Amino acid sequence: MTHAANDISLSTSQRTANPLSQPIPSTADFQRNQQKIAQLLAQLNQIVLDKPQAVRLALSCILAGGHLLLQDLPGMGKTTLAQGLAQLLGLSFSRVQFTNDMLPADILGMSIYDQNKQQFEFRPGPIFTQLLLADEINRSSPKTQSALLEAMEERQVTQDGQTYPLPQPFFVIATQNPLQQAGVYPLPESQLDRFLLCLSLGYPSPAAERELLKGKDRRELLKDLNTVLDTEAVLLAQHAVRQVYVADTVLDYLQRLVAKTRASQEYHGLSPRGVLSLQRAAQAHAYVSGYMEVTPEDIQAVFAAVTDHRLGQRFVPAHVTGGQATKTIAQRILAEVSVVA
Template sequence: MATSTDADPEAYFAAGYAAVRANVERVLSGKPHAVRMALTCLFAGGHLLVEDVPGVGKTSLAKAVAASIDASWHRIQFTPDLLPTDITGTTIYDQQSGAFGFRPGPVFSHIVLADEINRASPKTQSALLEVMEERQVTMDGRAHPVPRPFLVVATQNPIDLQGTYRLPEAQLDRFLLRIAVGYPDLAAERDLIMGRTRNGAPPEVRPVATIEQIRWMIEYVSRIYVGDAVAEYVARIAEATRTAPQLRLGLSPRGSLALVRTAQAWAAGEGRAFVTPDDVKAVAEAVLAHRLMLAAQSEIDGLSTAGVVDEILSRVTVPVPAGTR
């Protein structure tokens, strides 16, 4: 990177973060938290699942994030007849060379928008598993790496059950965050109505960051300091999920690492070079809720994994760093 990034990396990250955030908020006004969580996922280098009812801006959020970066991106509309090769690509015969060659699918992009991912069959959904985790597609015994960075932003409607297929736990675990956009408040919806009435179209989003900047920002997030006390706090949260009577499946070590990585990105967005327990709490629900499974009685009682996460956070104490007692 340029010398300026080495001289003042915090300022360089802050400038890039603010530019992308302002760009996305032009499209999804009145939803700063959803935008913040989406960018946290981007700079943590993970994949994002946006789950909410129709018409609240799930696809708009995903498209705005993709369009804010000068990078390659594809939108895949998931349907029941979509085949795995429609996503990953296929091997075709080249008559001129007399040999078979690999033709990459739309997944070979920096950002992939998987719209209504739960409408595809489980076989097609599983085609994303390898590429989301390994950042490569294996075809005929050969590995074909996707571009770096690589981000999948998937949307799904949680209330429409007809013609949909539930995402398996293995695939849910590949998503770093699961978030909801939610309905806008009164003022934001009024401004949205007036803006569309006067202008007739949503604002055009142009790139405000290069792919080299994004690569640097993801690498910078990985260097955000995580102290022993924060690491122990995350370990205590993970242990609490594994012993909670409301759950039949607790947090895996991969989930613990995901919580730390996301907290690092959140801290960087706050302008700090170190993680605090408050950063962990800020992202815990989005990181953990889709990775946990309720016990049968908890489902009967109408509990939610998000509610269990909140309860665990309220009773797990934050460790005191050595030498401060």
């Protein structure tokens, strides 16, 4: 079972319910961006009901410059979340439905011979966009899955010895179904490590489900969304996230958590790339929450989403466990490691 975004239990409560009411070192640009972020979250929460923490983490992932993996049962709203983010952020968007007969060229593009020019010309594939939705990514073969590795890490595509840069910013939001279902291929560790966060939405509450039944179709609501942040604002926010301050005491806590992942004989601990991902995700979470400084609360909020899929935690749907909530590897580590040394 992977990280359920709305089941986070924070051990520290250093912030009020309205963080923007607190004095924070900021510029006018920061304050304007925070107002837009609050507006974006409010609109997205009207589309994806009853999942405010998942929505916040998804936006944090984008502003951290990372890729997002959504794994859950079909029909849980994964595609709706991705489409809503693309529309509200004003990003160019492509959706690719992965199938078992798909080839890497179907995603990356291919060279086609032009008889008029007497030469081969590269025809870009759907990956040449700012936000790529790789829908049901684990239904394609490992060869096709691996075609995304260079694009996700280097933001470029190499074909026939030529390198083509991807648009900036570039994100992949991938969805995958549980391994218990037929016709799926597990993502290799190298592929999983390219995703900054991994989330599962889970079933809605009865109240949210009633609103779904009585309300508009989600696809109709998506059409009504207006762009809140444009490309330039997203790039500026990504730059601001990298400036969020991380104190040495917070880094001490982060490293204690990382050391705990490496002390187990059951799984491999976090790699240096995983550690950097944890810090970047925490910075983005602090920024989205209205702060320019990371606290242990931010580390805790993103820890499971950053680490569980890297530690080999498999997603298990709630009905398989009889509806019983089971602690993930990351949640057990959080419970065992003290904030203060």
